[in-house]
Amino acid sequence: MASEKLVLNFPRGIVREPVVYRLVKDYDLRVNIMRASISPDEAGHMVVEISGDKRKLEAGRKYIESVGVTWQPLSKDVHWRQDRCVHCTACVSVCPTSALSVKRPEMVVQFDEDKCIGCELCIPVCGYAAVEIQF
Ligand code: SF4
Ligand code: SF4
Structure with a gap:
């Protein structure tokens, strides 16, 4: 098995x-x-x-x-580092499941772990290393 x-x-x-x-x-x-x-x-x-x-x-x-x-x-977990995030929203447009989204009207980025599928598309677009892979 x-x-x-x-x-x-x-x-x-x-x-x-x-x-x-x-x-x-x-x-x-x-x-x-x-x-x-x-x-x-x-x-x-x-x-x-x-x-x-x-x-x-x-x-x-x-x-x-x-x-x-x-x-x-799927061998890795994605971790969002809120302390590093500058809420530039660059990751939001590439996230296919809206795990990363913009909370309105505050206009801050938020992360929903349950929606994340670990596709890693957000990793290269974040210039602040606010999204990490945890092994
Ligand atoms: S790209 Fe990085 S810094 Fe910008 S909103 Fe997303 S996680 Fe935050
Ligand atoms: S790994 Fe994929 S699903 Fe998870 S937050 Fe990043 S872009 Fe969205």
Whole structure:
């Protein structure tokens, strides 16, 4: 039995693909959805823990890729350093799940850990090292 945590990135137009159902039914895998941000007709993201036979896990990943869903391993946690943040909002526009957002009317940036999928898109745009990866 093997297990891995993956971030699945659904491009716009294929969020309706029943990926989780197929992984369970066709590949005999267990899928635990840890976080998801999926909307019809928009790109979506899902963090899943998949477990099962190692060869079936590999076959499942190939199936995911075959339908156009990209994936990356989730091995790190993202930590927002409020003490370093200058609220420039540069990260907000790249965050796909609104884990980083602007609180109005105060116009301050806030971080919702529960919405973060660990995609790391915010890391390179922050010039103040206010978003960190924790190993
Ligand atoms: S880019 Fe960095 S400094 Fe700017 S709002 Fe985001 S976390 Fe704060
Ligand atoms: S890693 Fe950064 S950009 Fe990605 S979801 Fe988390 S806060 Fe948003």
